[in-house]
Amino acid sequence: MILDSIVIDSNALQRMDTVKKSNDHHSINLLAEFSSCIEANEFLMNTDVDLIFLEIEITKINGFEFLDILDASNISVPEIIITSKNTSFAFKSYSYGVVDFLSKPIENILFNKSVDKVLTKLNLLNNTNKQVKENQHIFVKSNLKKRKVFIKDIKWIEALGDYVKLITSNGSYVILSTMKAFENDLPKGKFLRIHKSYIINLKKIERYNSRFVEIDNFKIPLSRNKKNHLTDALESQS
Numbered sequence: 001m002i003l004d005s006i007v008i009d010s011n012a013l014q015r016m017d018t019v020k021k022s023n024d025h026h027s028i029n030l031l032a033e034f035s036s037c038i039e040a041n042e043f044l045m046n047t048d049v050d051l052i053f054l055e056i057e058i059t060k061i062n063g064f065e066f067l068d069i070l071d072a073s074n075i076s077v078p079e080i081i082i083t084s085k086n087t088s089f090a091f092k093s094y095s096y097g098v099v100d101f102l103s104k105p106i107e108n109i110l111f112n113k114s115v116d117k118v119l120t121k122l123n124l125l126n127n128t129n130k131q132v133k134e135n136q137h138i139f140v141k142s143n144l145k146k147r148k149v150f151i152k153d154i155k156w157i158e159a160l161g162d163y164v165k166l167i168t169s170n171g172s173y174v175i176l177s178t179m180k181a182f183e184n185d186l187p188k189g190k191f192l193r194i195h196k197s198y199i200i201n202l203k204k205i206e207r208y209n210s211r212f213v214e215i216d217n218f219k220i221p222l223s224r225n226k227k228n229h230l231t232d233a234l235e236s237q238s
Contacts, residue, residue: 001119004048007033008040008066009055009083014104018053018083021111027119037066044070049078051118056084056093063089067096071196072225077180079118097159097179097196117162125181136187140166142173149173151190155204155215157182159197192233194226202237 005028009015015033022030031049034040037058056063063082070077080098082089083106090101099121100114137150153169159179166173183193193199194213204215210227212219222230 001027001122002029003027003050003115003118003122004029004031005051005053006031006040006043006049007053008035008037008058008063009033009053010035010058011055014055014083017106021106021108022053025112025115027115037061037063037069041066041069044078050122051079051081051115053081053083056082056089057086064092064096071223077183079121079178079180081114081118094161097161099162099178121176121178121181124177140173140175142175147173151187152203154186154191154201156201156220157191157199189233189236192226192230194230195221195223197221202233205234 005022007015007018007022007030009018012035015035019030019033022028028051031047032043034043038061040052054063054066058066061069063084067080080096082093082098082101083104084101085104087101087103090103093101099117102110102114136152137148139146140149141147149166149168149170155167155169157179158165158167160174162176163174164177164179164182166175179193179197179199182191182199186199190203191199191201198220200213200215200220205213206216207214208222208230210224211222213222213230214220
């Protein structure tokens, strides 16, 4: 698998280092490099990308603000690897569901390990996608056992760092995967990502307001920028 990638970093020397590492990696096809998130966002409006190497401390729009913009947009959000000197950003970075946090200066071995994580996740995504399209069910590996899960039984999907938690009618399962995997490949029109950490089955909604969606009396947070998306999706269900 080849990862179409971009680098976003306002520091020219540090950006060059990440660019060199990307060009030297056999699984990365570097499409472009940017010194600002604004330029990168314009590029992403017209180009599909698998992976972004993103610095947090960027002028005008910082890395976290950029991730918020991506989350609120109709862009298919790529995998993200954060690159930063400031390790205090690591905890917040992982709350956005990024694949990894690389502290600058970046060691080659750690860079390669991070890319391997992306490859593992996307290969898993491809296998899951094939199962969903062919069978309307998936096999998930949880607690060292493979379990058959029907798409119609999934209530919601919750981000758990490098894992996702599937809540179904028959129980819950923690598996190695990404939110993007399920957001992109579950049946269109039946599921919706209403928050950076939650995807819901629209048919399972019991009630909702401007802040929460309730499924089985469990309150799932609704992002402000997703309210209109939810309303439109529910109207299309009726």
